[in-house]
Structure formats: structure tokens, C-alpha cells
Amino acid sequence: MKRSVLAGVFVTAAMLASPVFAAGNEADLCQINLDKINNGKALLATDTSGKSGEIDTAVSQAKAAHAAGDEKKCIEITSKALQDLQNLDKGGNP
Structure with missing residues (x-):
């Protein structure tokens, strides 16, 4: 009986901790993507398509979302x- 209660406690703790780890992974992925772009x-130094400005704007928007906690x-x-x-x-032509 004690084993099943203890196992239940561990399972419950693991399930409750899962969203915390997922949120941390989103923040990590956001920062990893920003680093990759950087x-x-x-x-972009040789870009003549105008994408450089679009990507700079996207980085600014992403940093603002990251600062606001909107990791998605x-x-x-x-x-x-x-x-x-x-x-x-x-x-290619993006």
C-alpha cells in the first residue's frame, strides 16, 4: 500500500512539473532561434532582395514578444x- 501511494505521489509531481518544463523549453527555443538569426x-550583408530589413523587423518583434513573455x-x-x-x-526567393 505504501508503495502505491508513493508511486502516485511521484506520478502526480511529474505531471504537475511538466508544464513548467514546457514553458522553459519554449523560452529556450525562442532564444536559440534569436541566436541562430544573429x-x-x-x-544579409550581400542581400539585395530587401529581406535584411524584414528580418531585422522580425527580430525586433520577436524580442518584444520574448520580453512580454509571449514565447509562442x-x-x-x-x-x-x-x-x-x-x-x-x-x-531562393523567400
Whole structure:
């Protein structure tokens, strides 16, 4: 009986802690994406498509969302900016 109660306590604690870890992962992913964009800005030095300004604007918006605690919005914005950077790297038209 004591084992099942103890197991139940551990399972409950793990389930309650899961959202905390998920929120932390979102913040990490937001910051990781911002770092990747910052590292990829060398591609923008030769950009003639005008994407440089769009990506700079996206970074500003993502940082504002991150500061406001809206990690999902930050991830959404940075993911699109990373896709645009990848398209520039491939020579495509994003």
C-alpha cells in the first residue's frame, strides 16, 4: 500500500512539473532561434532582395514578444525569419 501511494505521489509531481518544463523549453527555443538569426546575419550583408530589413523587423518583434513573455509568438516569428534566412542561403526567393 505504501508503495502505491508513493508511486502516485511521484506520478502526480511529474505531471504537475511538466508544464513548467514546457514553458522553459519554449523560452529556450525562442532564444536559440534569436541566436541562430544573429549568427546568420552574415548572409544579409550581400542581400539585395530587401529581406535584411524584414528580418531585422522580425527580430525586433520577436524580442518584444520574448520580453512580454509571449514565447509562442516569439517562436513563430523567429521560425519564419530562420526560414527566410535559409531561403536566402539557398539563393531562393523567400
